[in-house]
Structures are given as C-alpha cells and as structure tokens.
Amino acid sequence: MSSGGPSATVGRVLRIAGGVYHVDDSKTVVRASLRGRLKRTDSRIVSVGDLVELERAGDEMRIVRLRARSGALSRHGVSKRREQVIVANVDQVAVVVSVTAPDPDFLMVDRLLALAALSGIDAFLVVNKTDLAEPVPGDGLEQYAALGVETLRTSVESRAGLEALSGRLAGRITVLSGQSGVGKSSLLNALVPELDLRVGEISERRGRGRHTTVASALYRYPGGGYVADTPGLQYLALWELDPAELSGGFVEIAAMSDACRFADCRHRVEPDCAVRAAVEVGTIARRRLESYLRLLDEAEKGR
Ligand SMILES: Nc1nc2c(ncn2[C@@H]2O[C@H](COP(=O)(O)OP(=O)(O)O)[C@@H](O)[C@H]2O)c(=O)[nH]1
Ligand SMILES: [Mg+2]
Ligand SMILES: [Zn+2]
Incomplete structure (x- = not known):
C-alpha cells in the first residue's frame, strides 16, 4: 500500500498518550500508531496539532506521513536548535486574565505575549470575570490595546462577550493560556459544553522554568477549528532564547x-x-x- 494513495486519510493529531496517537480524521477520532521510519526522524517528531496521513494496516491505523507545518508553538521555537513542539500549526494564542480574583499577573501576560510574538503567532487578550468589577482606568490592562493586542472582555457568569470570543475561535487552532483560576476551563465549558472540564481545579504545576513540562491536547471546536489545552505553558521560561x-x-x-x-x-x-x-x-x-x-x-x- 503506497502512502498518498486512494486509501490514505488525512487527520489532525489531537493528543498523544502512551505511544497512541489520537487523530481526528474529520469523521471520527481514530487511534493510530507511528510507522517505524517516522519515529527515527527525530527532527520532525509528530506533535499535537500536526496534520498526518494515515493508512490502514490490518486492524490498525498507522501514521505514515507528516504534512508540512505552518509554524508551531515550541519550547525552543525561537532558536530552532532543539525544537520541542508543544502544539503545531497554532494560529493564535488567547491570553486569559480576570479583572479580579485573581488579579492579573502582568509578568505572565507579557511572558505569553512574548512567546507568541517570538513564535510568529498572533495573540489576543481575554479579560474574563467582567461581572465582578467595572473596568478600572489605569489598571494596566487597557495598555495592551495600545500595543495593538486585541482585547475581548468576557464573563462566563453573565455570558457577556462569549459570542465574540466564539467567533474569534471558530475555524482556527487556538491555544488558551493564563494563570490558574482566571476561568479558562469555565470559558471552554461555556463554548464547548460537551467538554465538561473540571472547574476550580488548581492545575498541577509541573516545575518551573527549565524543568517545566507542557502537556497539550486539542479539542474540536464546534464552529470549526480546535482549542488547545496546554497546562504548564504559562510557567515556561524563555531559557533557550538568545x-x-x-x-x-x-x-x-x-x-x-x-x-x-x-x-x-x-x-x-x-x-x-x-x-x-x-x-x-x-x-x-x-x-x-x-x-x-x-x-x-x-x-x-x-x-
Ligand atoms: N464570577 C465569575 N466567576 C468565574 C468566571 N469564570 C470562571 N469563574 C470561576 O473562577 C473559578 C476558576 O475557574 P476555572 O475555569 O477553573 O479557571 P482556570 O483555572 O483558568 O481553568 C471557578 O470557581 C469558576 O466558577 C466568570 O466569568 N465570573
Ligand atoms: Mg482549568
Ligand atoms: Zn536601549
């Protein structure tokens, strides 16, 4: 069976667990393994977000080819020396903060904006929990608009701004990131009800800086596109950066x-x-x- 032939299917890698690749072939999510030859080409390891070609081998589906990437959010993305892809083909990063409870962590916002910019990926700000406080002039959030960073204001509680956010996510691959407790899981549940993510969970912190591991998984977005869950991304230090x-x-x-x-x-x-x-x-x-x-x-x- 030759790859690319009539039996080849193209799919998107949603998550990778224990050597099993969960691939969305646009009809269903199939479990696939990697063909041996692909495993050895470690410069371009198949990552979450990648488009791959699948072939049936007996009862199994196998990934036989990796399609070209259009950029990636990666750990060493800037230096490209030892690129370790977190999510491939990312279109945009949504940096989520809340007006209060918790107060915005500006260093984290700037870290995520820098990571996106240095990776050549568009970023925008989501200011959540607007039901809890009025915008405060000079609170530091308004200046991001002045820097050209689009800002959406949302509330899961009042549902304000959810439609605008939904429109911003449709048809794209979006990484949502930000401090714990700002409402990322709540926003995703509001927009993708079948997700049923746990709310109010302090996501486990997986080390600081050099030792941070960033897990990632994509979810199909009902309006087309995907949203990525990337716990740990907000703690990633820019160690490998020149x-x-x-x-x-x-x-x-x-x-x-x-x-x-x-x-x-x-x-x-x-x-x-x-x-x-x-x-x-x-x-x-x-x-x-x-x-x-x-x-x-x-x-x-x-x-
Ligand atoms: N008042 C208010 N509370 C919210 C809003 N969004 C989330 N929360 C609450 O904030 C807490 C943390 O939410 P969660 O989605 O787990 O945040 P995550 O850590 O960023 O995923 C939970 O108690 C939510 O119910 C909102 O828009 N308004
Ligand atoms: Mg969460
Ligand atoms: Zn200077």
Whole structure:
C-alpha cells in the first residue's frame, strides 16, 4: 500500500498518550500508531496539532506521513536548535486574565505575549470575570490595546462577550493560556459544553522554568477549528532564547531600540538607551520594561 494513495486519510493529531496517537480524521477520532521510519526522524517528531496521513494496516491505523507545518508553538521555537513542539500549526494564542480574583499577573501576560510574538503567532487578550468589577482606568490592562493586542472582555457568569470570543475561535487552532483560576476551563465549558472540564481545579504545576513540562491536547471546536489545552505553558521560561532576540517579543521596545546608541543595547544599564528614556517620559510602560528585564535575566541565565 503506497502512502498518498486512494486509501490514505488525512487527520489532525489531537493528543498523544502512551505511544497512541489520537487523530481526528474529520469523521471520527481514530487511534493510530507511528510507522517505524517516522519515529527515527527525530527532527520532525509528530506533535499535537500536526496534520498526518494515515493508512490502514490490518486492524490498525498507522501514521505514515507528516504534512508540512505552518509554524508551531515550541519550547525552543525561537532558536530552532532543539525544537520541542508543544502544539503545531497554532494560529493564535488567547491570553486569559480576570479583572479580579485573581488579579492579573502582568509578568505572565507579557511572558505569553512574548512567546507568541517570538513564535510568529498572533495573540489576543481575554479579560474574563467582567461581572465582578467595572473596568478600572489605569489598571494596566487597557495598555495592551495600545500595543495593538486585541482585547475581548468576557464573563462566563453573565455570558457577556462569549459570542465574540466564539467567533474569534471558530475555524482556527487556538491555544488558551493564563494563570490558574482566571476561568479558562469555565470559558471552554461555556463554548464547548460537551467538554465538561473540571472547574476550580488548581492545575498541577509541573516545575518551573527549565524543568517545566507542557502537556497539550486539542479539542474540536464546534464552529470549526480546535482549542488547545496546554497546562504548564504559562510557567515556561524563555531559557533557550538568545537574549538579543528577546526584545522582539516586546513590540514597543523593539520599535524603540533602533534609537539606542548601541545596536546591541539590552536596555539595562547602557548609556543613551532610548527605551529607558521612553519609560522616563511615559511612552513605554515601566511595567513592560520590568517584565522584559525579568525575562532577559532568565534568558541570560539559561545560556
Ligand atoms: N464570577 C465569575 N466567576 C468565574 C468566571 N469564570 C470562571 N469563574 C470561576 O473562577 C473559578 C476558576 O475557574 P476555572 O475555569 O477553573 O479557571 P482556570 O483555572 O483558568 O481553568 C471557578 O470557581 C469558576 O466558577 C466568570 O466569568 N465570573
Ligand atoms: Mg482549568
Ligand atoms: Zn536601549
């Protein structure tokens, strides 16, 4: 049986557990194994989100070919040295925060936005639990819109904004990420009722930084597309990143750094730093510079 022939089926890998690949062939979810030859090509291991070609071998379905990827969210995505794909073919990252309970963790938001930007993936902000508090001017959330980050306001409680979010997810592969307790599972349950995810569960933290493992699974989205559950992503440190590349994850810092005296300015202590000058006059938010400097420390320690 030759791959690509009339018997070949194309499917999307939803999750991988114990060597079994759960693949959505658009009619049903089949369990498949990997053909031996594919296993050895470790540079392009089949990952969640990948499109694969399947063939029947007796009673079994086997993955015989990996289709080309259109980008990926990966652990070493920026350096590409040892790419470890978390989800392939991701179209967008939804960074979820809540207006209160818990208060937004801005470093985490900036970390996720940077990860998306450095991976070349679109990102937007979901501000949930709007039933609990009115928008507070100057709370730090409004500035993301000024950075060009689309912001959707939602409430699972009042169902405000759920339709807009649903429209934003339809037809795309979306990774939802954010602090524990902001309502990610609740939002997914509201939009995909058959998911029945547990709410109020503090997802197990799987280590910090270098040791973080990020599990991932895709769920079919009723309006077309997929949503990804990626516990641990929000704790991923940008260890493998070249520190010089980090500012690419901060759009306003990257835009300003051309005006720094030194081309390789890291905006920490260098003289005539245009980025720090912009913070002094308020055109770049001090908190964003602080996030950048925290992630810069991480990236430098990782080398
Ligand atoms: N008031 C209010 N509570 C919410 C909302 N969304 C989620 N919650 C509550 O917030 C808690 C954490 O929600 P969960 O979905 O588990 O958050 P996750 O950790 O991000 O998956 C639960 O007690 C939810 O009932 C909302 O829009 N408004
Ligand atoms: Mg959850
Ligand atoms: Zn500078």
